[in-house]
Amino acid sequence: AQRVTQPEKLLSVFKGAPVELKCNYSYSGSPELFWYVQYSRQRLQLLLRHISRESIKGFTADLNKGETSFHLKKPFAQEEDSAMYYCALSGGEGAQKLVFGQGTRLTINP
Amino acid sequence: DAGVTQSPTHLIKTRGQHVTLRCSPISGHKSVSWYQQVLGQGPQFIFQYYEKEERGRGNFPDRFSARQFPNYSSELNVNALLLGDSALYLCASSTVSGGPYEQYFGPGTRLTVT
Numbered sequence: 021a022q023r024v025t026q027p028e029k030l031l032s033v034f035k036g037a038p039v040e041l042k043c044n045y046s047y048s049g050s051p052e053l054f055w056y057v058q059y060s061r062q063r064l065q066l067l068l069r070h071i072s073r074e075s076i077k078g079f080t081a082d083l084n085k086g087e088t089s090f091h092l093k094k095p096f097a098q099e100e101d102s103a104m105y106y107c108a109l110s111g112g113e114g115a116q117k118l119v120f121g122q123g124t125r126l127t128i129n130p
Numbered sequence: 131d132a133g134v135t136q137s138p139t140h141l142i143k144t145r146g147q148h149v150t151l152r153c154s155p156i157s158g159h160k161s162v163s164w165y166q167q168v169l170g171q172g173p174q175f176i177f178q179y180y181e182k183e184e185r186g187r188g189n190f191p192d193r194f195s196a197r198q199f200p201n202y203s204s205e206l207n208v209n210a211l212l213l214g215d216s217a218l219y220l221c222a223s224s225t226v227s228g229g230p231y232e233q234y235f236g237p238g239t240r241l242t243v244t
Contacts, residue, residue, distance in 0.1 A: 023174075064173070064220065064235040097178075106172050116163055116224055116233060117186045120172030 022047050023107050029076040033097050034129050041092040041124050043081075043107030053083055053090040054118070067092075067105070077101070097128045098106045114124035134223050134236035144243045151206040151239045155223030161185075162204040163233060164196060173220055179204055180226075199200040208241075216243045233242050 023046040045051060055067040068076045069070055070083040070090060081092045092109060107121040135154045143149050155162050160178040165232035178186040179198035193209045202223075208215055218240050223231040 028170075032158065064231045065238050069232075110174075116178055116226075116231070117162060117175045117188065118163075118165075118173070119175065120165075122170070122172050 022051075022111050022117050022119045024107050025122035026105075026107055028123050028124045029122065030127070032127045032129060035099055036096050039097045039101065039126065039128075040093045040094075041105050041107075041126065043092065043121060044111050045081055045088050045090065045107075047088075047109060047111055049111055051083075053080070053081070054108045054110070055081055055090075056106045056108055056120075057094050057103050058065050058106070064106070094119045099130060102126060102128045116119045134221055134234050136219075136239050137234040138239060139237070140240045140242075141193070142149075142244060144244055145211055145213060147211050149208050149211060149241060151219050151221075152240070153204045153221030153223075153236060155202050155204070155207070156234055159193050159223035159225050159226040159234070160202055161171075161226060162198055162202065163222045163224070164206045165222065166190075166206070167218040167220055167238070176206065211243045213243050216241060 053070040055066050057067040058064045077092045079094045081090050081122050083090050102108050104123050106123045108118040110118050135153045163178040164176040167173040175188040176190050182198045187189040196206045198204045218238040219234045220238045224233045
């Protein structure tokens with residue numbers, strides 16, 4: 021079964037501090053992992069995906085197959101990073117079925 | 131382009147009634163997926179349609195059905211509504227059927243069942 025776990029519902033850090041949002045997954049095959057973000061009053065949007073191996077808005081995420089994790093990191097948090105973050109997994113299978121975690125609400129304090 | 135659009139924005143229904151939610155994908159996108167998001171949870175996959183064919187189905191009862199039209203817009207239908215169907219229903223569109231490609235989400239339809 022495919023499952024995504026985000027252990028922290030809420031995360032609060034100070035501006036300029038490092039941020040790490042945890043994501044663990046369960047999937048027997050080769051997963052495709054994503055981070056989606058929802059800013060206040062905006063729609064859900066893609067932040068980054070593991071296959072691109074890119075940094076978006078200073079965020080990076082490395083797929084660790086040994087630990088089945090895809091943690092999202094940023095070295096210096098900014099106030100505009102405050103948002104709801106969802107880790108998602110797609111098992112392929114010819115369909116774009118995304119399995120989402122429950123989400124982490126990140127608050128950056130000034 | 132306005133992005134993915136959904137209608138209505140909100141609606142209130144009574145238990146046992148039927149509801150139809152509508153979604154228009156981004157121009158050129160042929161894939162539409164539906165998700166249910168219960169308060170405090172992440173979105174849960176319901177259906178995906180590509181080129182008017184069902185490509186994926188989540189773990190939802192047969193009361194949930196969907197279809198895609200020749201212009202790639204889509205409808206999600208829910209029969210015999212239950213209180214537990216109260217949720218935000220999200221539509222997402224994409225250019226392709228599968229693979230690690232971005233899905234573009236609409237603003238959602240907030241359904242309240244009383």
